[in-house]
Amino acid sequence: MGNRILKKPTAGSERPKRGAPEETRRRLVAAAAEEFNIRGLHGTTADLIAARAGYATGTFYKHFRDKNEVLVAAYEAWVSEEWNAIGREVLGGGEPEAMARRIVALGAELHIRWGGLRRAMFMLVADDAAAQKSYRALQRRQLKIVESLRKQRGEGGGCSREADALVLMTMERAFDAIAQGELRELNLGRTAILERVTALLADALSPDA
Amino acid sequence: MGNRILKKPTAGSERPKRGAPEETRRRLVAAAAEEFNIRGLHGTTADLIAARAGYATGTFYKHFRDKNEVLVAAYEAWVSEEWNAIGREVLGGGEPEAMARRIVALGAELHIRWGGLRRAMFMLVADDAAAQKSYRALQRRQLKIVESLRKQRGEGGGCSREADALVLMTMERAFDAIAQGELRELNLGRTAILERVTALLADALSPDA
Amino acid sequence: MGNRILKKPTAGSERPKRGAPEETRRRLVAAAAEEFNIRGLHGTTADLIAARAGYATGTFYKHFRDKNEVLVAAYEAWVSEEWNAIGREVLGGGEPEAMARRIVALGAELHIRWGGLRRAMFMLVADDAAAQKSYRALQRRQLKIVESLRKQRGEGGGCSREADALVLMTMERAFDAIAQGELRELNLGRTAILERVTALLADALSPDA
Amino acid sequence: MGNRILKKPTAGSERPKRGAPEETRRRLVAAAAEEFNIRGLHGTTADLIAARAGYATGTFYKHFRDKNEVLVAAYEAWVSEEWNAIGREVLGGGEPEAMARRIVALGAELHIRWGGLRRAMFMLVADDAAAQKSYRALQRRQLKIVESLRKQRGEGGGCSREADALVLMTMERAFDAIAQGELRELNLGRTAILERVTALLADALSPDA
DNA sequence: CATGAATGAGCCTTCATTCAT
DNA sequence: AATGAATGAAGGCTCATTCAT
Numbered sequence: 001m002g003n004r005i006l007k008k009p010t011a012g013s014e015r016p017k018r019g020a021p022e023e024t025r026r027r028l029v030a031a032a033a034e035e036f037n038i039r040g041l042h043g044t045t046a047d048l049i050a051a052r053a054g055y056a057t058g059t060f061y062k063h064f065r066d067k068n069e070v071l072v073a074a075y076e077a078w079v080s081e082e083w084n085a086i087g088r089e090v091l092g093g094g095e096p097e098a099m100a101r102r103i104v105a106l107g108a109e110l111h112i113r114w115g116g117l118r119r120a121m122f123m124l125v126a127d128d129a130a131a132q133k134s135y136r137a138l139q140r141r142q143l144k145i146v147e148s149l150r151k152q153r154g155e156g157g158g159c160s161r162e163a164d165a166l167v168l169m170t171m172e173r174a175f176d177a178i179a180q181g182e183l184r185e186l187n188l189g190r191t192a193i194l195e196r197v198t199a200l201l202a203d204a205l206s207p208d209a
Numbered sequence: 210m211g212n213r214i215l216k217k218p219t220a221g222s223e224r225p226k227r228g229a230p231e232e233t234r235r236r237l238v239a240a241a242a243e244e245f246n247i248r249g250l251h252g253t254t255a256d257l258i259a260a261r262a263g264y265a266t267g268t269f270y271k272h273f274r275d276k277n278e279v280l281v282a283a284y285e286a287w288v289s290e291e292w293n294a295i296g297r298e299v300l301g302g303g304e305p306e307a308m309a310r311r312i313v314a315l316g317a318e319l320h321i322r323w324g325g326l327r328r329a330m331f332m333l334v335a336d337d338a339a340a341q342k343s344y345r346a347l348q349r350r351q352l353k354i355v356e357s358l359r360k361q362r363g364e365g366g367g368c369s370r371e372a373d374a375l376v377l378m379t380m381e382r383a384f385d386a387i388a389q390g391e392l393r394e395l396n397l398g399r400t401a402i403l404e405r406v407t408a409l410l411a412d413a414l415s416p417d418a
Numbered sequence: 419m420g421n422r423i424l425k426k427p428t429a430g431s432e433r434p435k436r437g438a439p440e441e442t443r444r445r446l447v448a449a450a451a452e453e454f455n456i457r458g459l460h461g462t463t464a465d466l467i468a469a470r471a472g473y474a475t476g477t478f479y480k481h482f483r484d485k486n487e488v489l490v491a492a493y494e495a496w497v498s499e500e501w502n503a504i505g506r507e508v509l510g511g512g513e514p515e516a517m518a519r520r521i522v523a524l525g526a527e528l529h530i531r532w533g534g535l536r537r538a539m540f541m542l543v544a545d546d547a548a549a550q551k552s553y554r555a556l557q558r559r560q561l562k563i564v565e566s567l568r569k570q571r572g573e574g575g576g577c578s579r580e581a582d583a584l585v586l587m588t589m590e591r592a593f594d595a596i597a598q599g600e601l602r603e604l605n606l607g608r609t610a611i612l613e614r615v616t617a618l619l620a621d622a623l624s625p626d627a
Numbered sequence: 628m629g630n631r632i633l634k635k636p637t638a639g640s641e642r643p644k645r646g647a648p649e650e651t652r653r654r655l656v657a658a659a660a661e662e663f664n665i666r667g668l669h670g671t672t673a674d675l676i677a678a679r680a681g682y683a684t685g686t687f688y689k690h691f692r693d694k695n696e697v698l699v700a701a702y703e704a705w706v707s708e709e710w711n712a713i714g715r716e717v718l719g720g721g722e723p724e725a726m727a728r729r730i731v732a733l734g735a736e737l738h739i740r741w742g743g744l745r746r747a748m749f750m751l752v753a754d755d756a757a758a759q760k761s762y763r764a765l766q767r768r769q770l771k772i773v774e775s776l777r778k779q780r781g782e783g784g785g786c787s788r789e790a791d792a793l794v795l796m797t798m799e800r801a802f803d804a805i806a807q808g809e810l811r812e813l814n815l816g817r818t819a820i821l822e823r824v825t826a827l828l829a830d831a832l833s834p835d836a
Numbered sequence: 837c838a839t840g841a842a843t844g845a846g847c848c849t850t851c852a853t854t855c856a857t
Numbered sequence: 858a859a860t861g862a863a864t865g866a867a868g869g870c871t872c873a874t875t876c877a878t
Contacts, residue, residue: 005648005689005862021858042336045851047861056860061853123332127251136394143395162401169382170375177378180335185345186352192371227841227877230423254868265843270870271423423841439837460754463872465840474839479874541750544807545669554812561813580819584797587804591796598753603763604770610789645856645862672847683864688849 025063027053033074037116041071041123068124072134075121079138082110083145090149100202104194108175115179142168150204167204171197234272236262242283246325250280250332277333281343284330288347291319292354299358309411313403317384324388351377359413376413380406443481445471451492455534459489459541486542490552493539497556500528501563508567518620522612526593533597560586568622585622589615652690654680660701664743668698668750695751699761702748706765709737710772717776727829731821735802742806769795777831794831798824 031053035044046067050060064070089102111118124131146164174197177183183190240262244253255276259269273279298311320327333340355373383406386392392399449471453462464485468478482488507520529536542549564582592615595601601608658680662671673694677687691697716729738745751758773791801824804810810817 004692005652024858040336046853047851050861057853057862058855058860059858062858067852119335123335126328126332127249136391139391139395162397163405165395165397166379166383166402166405169386170379173378173382174375182345182348186348186374188371188374193375196372196375228839230841233841234423255870256868266869267844267871268842271841274422275869442837458753464874465872468840475841475874476839476876477837480837485873537753541753544746544750545667554809557809557813580815581823583813583815584801584820584823587800588793588797591800592793595796600763600766604766604792606789606792611793614790614793646860648862651862673849674847684848685850685865686863689862693848 021063024053024055024059028055028060028063029070029073029077032070033078033114033117036071036074036120037114040116041120044120068128068131071120071124072131075117076134076138078110078114078117079142082107083142085110096205097198097202100198100205104171104198104201107171108178108194111172111175111179115176118176119180146204164204167200170200230272233262233264233268237264237269237272238279238282238286241279242287242323242326245280245283245329246323249325250329253329277337277340280329280333281340284326285343285347287319287323287326288351291316292351294319305414306407306411309407309414313380313407313410316380317387317403320381320384320388324385327385328389355413373413376409379409439481442471442473442477446473446478446481447488447491447495450488451496451532451535454489454492454538455532458534459538462538486546486549489538489542490549493535494552494556496528496532496535497560500525501560503528514623515616515620518616518623522589522616522619525589526596526612529590529593529597533594536594537598564622582622585618588618648690651680651682651686655682655687655690656697656700656704659697660705660741660744663698663701663747664741667743668747671747695755695758698747698751699758702744703761703765705737705741705744706769709734710769712737723832724825724829727825727832731798731825731828734798735805735821738799738802738806742803745803746807773831791831794827797827 028049032044032049035049035052039048044067046060047057049067049070050057053060060070064073085106086103089099089106092102093099121131121135125135126132143161143165146168147161150160150164174193177188177193178190182188183193237258241253241258244258244261248257253276255269255273256266258276258279259266269279273282294315295312298308298315301311302308330340330344334344335341352370352374355377356370359369359373383402386397386402387399391397392402446467450462450467453467453470457466462485464478465475467485467488468475471478478488482491503524504521507517507524510520511517512520539549539553543553544550561579561583564586565579568578568582592611595606595611596608600606601611655676659671659676662676662679666675671694673687673691674684676694676697677684680687687697691700712733713730716726716733719729720726748758748762752762753759770788770792773795774788777787777791801820804815804820805817809815810820
């Protein structure tokens with residue numbers, strides 16, 4: 001698809017010929033995020049990413065070692081964005097219950113919008129050791145954040161890192177189930193699921209958890 | 210035309226045997242399960258599966274349209290096996306708590322042993338519509354079983370299908386985390402996680418849930 | 419297509435288990451003629467031929483060295499049939515003009531009915547030396563027949579073998595054009611073409627040609 | 628990943644050259660014409676064509692969807708060449724008889740040189756709908772040219788399109804018979820055949836035909 | 837004689853990556 | 858820095874034919 005030599009007219013003309021490398025890289029990462037999100041890990045090619053960003057194939061490989069590398073970069077960018085958004089919610093403060101509700105809504109929204117990207121990342125992690133390492137690092141950081149959050153609020157105790165982890169896993173699993181259309185196909189109510197997830201999170205955020 | 214190159218001695222197995230298609234199919238499915246479990250979705254080829262089962266490539270294609278088809282078959286076989294095992298535990302009866310403990314132990318064991326197969330199936334489901342359909346059907350059946358189980362024991366109520374689903378998802382997510390080495394890499398205690406999962410399940414199995 | 423192992427119920431039951439070998443062979447040739455005629459050289463497989471005749475694959479190879487061999491046999495049978503039919507017309511006698519008209523009608527009909535078989539044979543002749551030899555033998559015999567026919571009626575002379583050959587070639591080419599749908603696609607009138615072919619043949623059949 | 632095996636020195640040709648797609652395509656078509664002419668439809672593979680042109684397999688698929696597509700391109704190129712050559716002869720003018728003689732000589736020569744290519748094209752046309760369409764288009768154009776030629780010279784009448792078509796078919800059939808060695812194997816004199824073909828053509832080219 | 841499961845060489849095609857321009 | 862044509866290993870799959878039963 002698309003690789004036949006046919007001299008595409010290269011769209012309009014407002015492309016960045018010889019711009020700042022950082023800018024080029026940013027465009028490529030953004031294009032990659034969209035492509036992976038839409039076409040999945042295997043459907044996305046370096047050609048496609050470069051083309052969407054307005055560059056030629058070779059340019060892509062000037063900025064990234066390979067397809068995997070951009071995907072990791074794009075995924076990391078997405079995670080950062082999500083955390084920033086959630087961080088803002090947390091800083092907003094309020095009752096655990098209300099905070100949980102806002103966080104769940106936000107998470108669900110972001111996972112739905114970027115479900116394909118996450119799925120692609122999962123698949124890469126399953127195949128590629130480097131990607132797995134990056135992914136685990138992100139998970140570790142996430143756990144740490146939640147941990148510090150809990151400590152701020154003062155906590156009960158027990159094997160709480162594991163409790164946090166399980167809550168996070170459940171949340172993500174539920175979000176993914178929505179994003180991948182699993183709930184619809186299994187005739188499960190989205191609201192009911194999200195209610196329960198919210199309850200779990202609220203519980204975890206409560207000082208006396 | 211044909212025997213120009215000596216065939217490798219076919220490795221293990223007893224022997225191909227002419228005239229027993231059902232047996233051949235069974236061997237191919239078993240071989241596929243092992244290969245996918247070890248090498249993953251992309252590392253496994255029809256050639257490899259056939260060779261492990263002691264057959265030639267063509268034989269594989271006499272029994273399955275493609276790689277995807279065997280993977281689905283192998284996964285379905287695995288799920289059946291797991292349910293049968295769990296079913297035996299359930300029939301064993303006993304307190305919810307004890308039953309949950311046995312089920313979780315069994316599930317963890319089977320997910321660890323066949324983590325690669327599950328991962329391969331996940332990846333296929335993400336790419337292949339037919340596989341997704343089969344997978345959802347399995348999930349639906351699983352949900353039904355759990356539902357009937359709950360009804361047998363008499364239950365409290367609420368949006369319980371969703372509650373069941375969430376428990377199942379959490380269980381599987383936790384098992385996968387163990388199987389994929391996620392817990393180890395994140396420095397999370399396996400026992401602590403399984404304790405919590407057991408608690409969740411016991412709760413779900415209790416009549417007054 | 420069709421090679422998946424699924425234990426076809428083998429149709430009814432009135433098949434010839436262990437019949438006379440000659441009968442089996444005849445059935446296979448007839449089945450081959452139909453299959454090649456419908457599916458062409460590449461679309462036809464030994465499996466298909468055997469199945470249509472009501473036998474298993476292996477039986478086919480007990481009677482023929484390979485696919486090519488049946489095709490040649492089937493084609494030879496067809497040619498014989500055509501010649502016999504034409505021979506009957508010739509024996510019917512009459513004016514060259516009338517005889518030509520009957521022969522052309524008959525030839526057109528037979529070529530239309532068996533156009534696919536002829537096409538398959540052509541393709542085989544292009545690829546297989548043995549088939550080519552058989553085909554040339556048939557052509558030689560055909561030429562001889564026409565030659566003797568001409569001598570019977572007393573003839574003029576000139577380089578007449580070549581003249582005969584060219585008339586035969588033109589006839590067959592025209593018949594094939596009809597059979598393959600060439601005329602229709604080129605918007606050429608079938609009747610007009612056949613008129614001219616008839617004229618050519620009548621001319622060739624006239625004593626003073 | 629890629630250069631693990633040293634590539635064969637690419638045989639003849641000058642050099643692949645980056646950045647000249649048109650040139651590459653031309654080379655591939657030329658190589659395809661030679662390969663198909665020598666090895667026939669089934670003996671020719673995309674690999675072989677690419678190698679003969681001095682390129683890698685993948686390059687072939689950048690320019691053509693498949694084997695069929697190049698064959699059609701190569702055949703069309705051949706037809707164009709033939710018509711141009713014949714066109715020059717026609718422009719040369721002269722008596723119908725002399726013109727016919729020159730055209731037949733030229734046609735025979737080109738068909739002998741490219742008999743294998745034509746045969747390959749025939750076989751493709753029998754199997755591939757797209758190729759058949761292209762082939763018919765060429766035939767239609769050819770008919771139109773001959774028609775206009777006849778009109779220029781003023782003509783008698785009758786169902787002349789069909790007459791033209793039959794002459795063309797006979798010519799081609801005769802040329803093919805020479806090219807495929809049919810005449811030799813049937814002990815038919817080439818000169819005698821060509822004489823008759825020339826007479827046919829001269830007749831068709833005469834104003835009062 | 838008949839069966840039909842098994843064989844496996846080889847074709848077709850893709851796509852991640854390189855490199856001459 | 859950017860280009861985009863070229864690369865070629867690696868799979869997927871078919872189908873003519875064999876042979877154990």
